[in-house]
Amino acid sequence: MQLDEQRLSTAWFRFSSLERRYMELTERDGSSMMALCPMLDMFNHSPTAEPGLFKLERQRGVVTVRAARDYIKGEQAFINYKSPAWNDQLLLSFGFALPHPQSAASVITLSLNVSAAQCKAHQQLLNIAEAEAEATQARLPLQHTVVHMPALEGAGQGTAEMIVRHRLLPDSPLPMALLGMTRIQHMSEATLQEDGQRSGGSAPGTQRLVASEELRVLCFLHELLSGKRAAFRSSVADDQRRLKTELPSRLRYALMLRLGERQVLGSALERCTSEMVRVVQGVMRGLVSCEGRCGCAMCTMAGTPWFHRLKSHSERLIELQLQVARLSKALTEKVPSGDLTQATMLVHLWMADALSEPARRKLIQCDGSWPWLEDIGASVKGGHQRLDYAALDKQAKSGHNPYLTSYLSKMCVWGSWLIAQWALADAIQMADLSAIRQEWPRLRDEYACSVPNNEAIAVLARHQPLLEVGAGGGYWASLLHKMRVDIMAITSAKFSLEWNTVAGFEEGTPLYAVSHFAGLQEGGPQVVCQHADRTLVLMWSDYMGSGTFGLECVRNYTGKTLILVGEWHDWTLGSSTPGTPAHGQAFSLSMQQLVDKEYERVQTVALPNWPAHVDRLMVFKRRT
Template sequence: MELATFSAVVLKNFEDTGRGVAVSQDTEEGDVLLEVPLEHCWTAANARSSLGLEDLSEKEAILVHLMVEASKDEPSKHLKQLPSLESMALPNFWAEQELEELEGSEVHTHAMRLKEELPEDFSRLEQKLSSSEFAQTSSINFASYQWAWSIYSSRVMSLSVNESSALFAIVPGLDMFNHSPSMAPGLFKLDATRNVVVVRAGARLAAGDQAFINYAHPMFNSQMFLSFGFLLQEEILQSSEITLSLQVSPAKLAVWLGRFQAFGVQGEGGHERLLDACDSGCHQVLHRPNSPFCDAEELIVRHTLNLKDPLPRAFVGMVRAQHLQGDPLPSASASCINGLLKAKDEMRSLLLISMLLNGKTSELRGSDEEDRQELSGPLPQRRRLALLQRCGEREVLQRAAAEVERLQLACVRGALRSVTTAEKCSWAYGSLLAAVDQLRAQVASVASLSKNLFDRLPAPHLLQSCHLINLWVVGLLCPDTVGLERLRLATTTWPLELKGETMRQPEVWDEDASEYSALYVQKLRLWGSWLFGLAVQGSQVSGNVADVVLLSQWMHAEAIVPDELSSMGAEQISIRQKFAWSVPTTEALQALSGRQPLLEVGAGSGYWAALLRQRSVDVLAYDSAIDPKFNAAAAAGESQEAFCEVLPGGPEVVKQHPDRTLVLMWPDYLGLGTFGLECLRAYEGRELILVGEWQTSTFGSYAPGIKGHGQSFSVDFQEAVERDFCLAQTIELPRWPLFLDCLQIFRRR
């Protein structure tokens, strides 16, 4: 090292990091590696002394000094070692086509800003030099300025002079050390007593090993990329930025910045506030209101998300705080912002964060799979850097989105837990009626929340919400309710204590759905989100007054509009009469297929039989006029279209097909009558397939007219089956609210 008074290092090319510094002898941690006198460094003081210029800023002085010295016929050895502009990968000097690969990335935003600012900065510098009658202007042009700027950006170091000030310098030799985040900061310091920059080893090294320093701490890949033109592949270094710009009142500003009290001005020392409490370096206030007395002024904060902290407290807290009704207490801090929010506002905050993250992710070019596949092969340096940056940002945003989803589901679970502790629904309570009035008055807000829940929450959570709130309405939502565990579709939002293993549920939302199962999922998702919404004629969420969702209602007022439940019940019956009283699944149809030929008696519209015939299953379907369940439409003068050929006939046809497996689905309307029993008495086959509720699979007599043994089979029928047959297999089916139907296969004893 030419300008050093002491050197235990040499320049060396390394395969993975390129040009760097190696120790020339075995070295212990803390040993001195390099000492460079300050007089040999590129500092503003040295520049001003050499150039005879005093009115330039610290950075301008160093830039001009570099340009002048580099233009000499015989530059110094140190200058000759410095790279050219073309060999550096600083993004703001990339060609337009290269830079387009970074669109959507925070690096692209900053690089474009620098591209615009550099010509303006150079113009101002020229004016300063012109007014000072600087004699060496021939060495000053925009090309040389770009080179000097890139050298300054990638090599200037902050040397601590004392606790309150720093000296910026390019130190020959030190500027050749490569960066490692694993090194402790502070390995290079200015020894002010000797005016010497001292560099020490951060680890024990053998001769020839590369010595690293830590340029700055903390520093993410995007910062390294913009300032130094390189990226490291450690996951912890990935980051993404989101800037929030909000109109704030003085009281809300007190929460965010800790600068002002709700009444008057307070000094810096008051209670810890939202942004003051979050000192992790993950946010930067870009603009703050100048006065505490403005009605509303803009607060702009840039938040840095990273894999270690994908949802920084300041970022989440800021979004939450804007949903506080009115002005929050000045003492509200980051730790209690969540507690100040109602469930609806917390969910809205999280939905907004989710939208921000999804929007940011969609702005990035390409896809993660395509980018990573391309990275596995050889690539030009700048292309590789662009793909690494995109993949890193995308990974951070995906990690943040996953954390938001976790918080959303925790919010849903909290809302459902409040349902389990609420007093049984009674429309006579004045407080409940007042809450219903509140829901009607806030219909637009409820509908908006409902649509977001419907669009963004996975189906199992909404279906589960629909079931649980319906149970609350009839007073059955308690841990001791028989069959309750069979409604547990999503463990993360299940509000009650988990008992035993979760039963495998039919995941109709994940399979290639039939028309009926798709409609079932859509309706229960919609109703489930309204178990947190409100439906009105002409709603943007749905065009049908019966398309209501309960969850958003509960989140708003811990109440449900009774008319909505009646509409749901009426629409449920209409759908089930059109298709079938139980929803078919792939597993159920496969079980039936394995027991063909089949005979279904009381087939109604023949929906299940039609699906089976599409699978080339041999099935005969009959329906009898004596069954009122399937003739309600006919009695009302309406027609009911069959999905396949359904032959006329009832229990009497069973003896005509002794070689077929008997299938009965909801034969006894409301669990009454003898239709099922008559079919059973005529049946002589070995196996029996039953679809519907059973006395061990029902919520009991929770309302007038509802039988405790279920609404599918009479008591006499169930007793006869259990006497002559044994249960061989049970297949869970999707359930409509307040029902527990399933498919059961019995074998004759």
């Protein structure tokens, strides 16, 4: 039979009208029936109302509705049409949606090509999920529906399609069945058979896989969830703004449905990311607790006690290079930048065998992936400042600070690469570490020793007019100048033995590769005495913590405010790497002692750091 548009619309109207009016009535004996109940269907639905407030009393021929709480005169009474029920179901069955957060949901359908072993494992997993849902129905509703289960009895039957629909909810945005089924698809046939032969063990998919496979599973789910969320063209802010305006009811319900689904997907992505961070934490724990430390002459010459261990794994890493590259790319895109940056710094400290408590705690930025839980509380008590990496990401994407953009890009790529190598082979390629160690000094030469962020620039701007001496190529000064900050940038284009005889440079060696600020002026400590009205700014004035350049600048300054950028004696990695002085690499010890004697530190700002450095911006006021 052919239906034109008019007849189809009429048929749908009649069906949907009936669908929205009938009620499921429960009798005293627990049985139920569907019926049309005039007046009962005038009650509105509330997800917070207790289910089962109305019952059929067949002998009396009536339906009774009871109140689950006290009502005041004139207050609207509600019933619960269906529990649990989500907006997609409410809109389809009853023609409305709710702004209530618990009514939000999103559906992910997995269509999988499975073998007999995989099919059996999936069935075991889904049976467990169904049993748990039945045991805790009010708290944990069933979150999956089997659309198609193939009939695969044994090995040798090839593969067939399995389709399971998963419902993501606000309280459970990443269901066990969804995560478990994805794990099973990443398990080898041998692993599945081993799990199947275990007696009394947990079902396949309920336990984490080895780090590399678990990260692949989570990256796949992250991609799946991100793709669904990206299909929504408008932003959350746009939908929220439109919901505050006058809209037709159908459009309002559609926006509620979409907004709720997007929020659930966002929660699922957050959960997926947090799971990845936990796996990264496990990888870092494996690294810092590994065996194979050696103190032979060859290791001493190589600068690491892990030389033999890493050399023995070198060929294995070469074989796995393609897998490392794939996993690294996925981690770069999905693991937060703070965790990747922290991993890069930890690996370099581990290579130097310098993971003692005082040093390593200065690197803590992200608790979730930090391998020593006992350090976290001590770090908080010690007043350790954390960087806001979400804010740094936004700053880097703005394009206003190319040095910060390069810093985050490099640290994330390096961190993901090192994590991928250790996750796959319990080792790291020494040649890759050597390449990394050559790269960040080049960027420091190109831009500046310390990486600026918005917070540091804002502090400097508040203390203008500024006098920066030893400004290098003037990168920091260029950012300040763009903000119309009053700054004089004094620099020395070439190295002078007058200020430092132990740095290893020859007289006249160029001190910077690129000039970033057109207003750079040639000069040194002798100009400081002429500008007592300006805040004196010094950044890494004494290479490798030696020399007298910074000391002479402080001696010549008669103003009230001093701002220093670099390491300080109370916050360094100590002598963690060969040739590094315990008082830090930015200022000489005599200069720091003079500053501590004549000035009081009033503010400290955390900065992004390259491996083996712990730079900060510090504001000092002259003691009265």
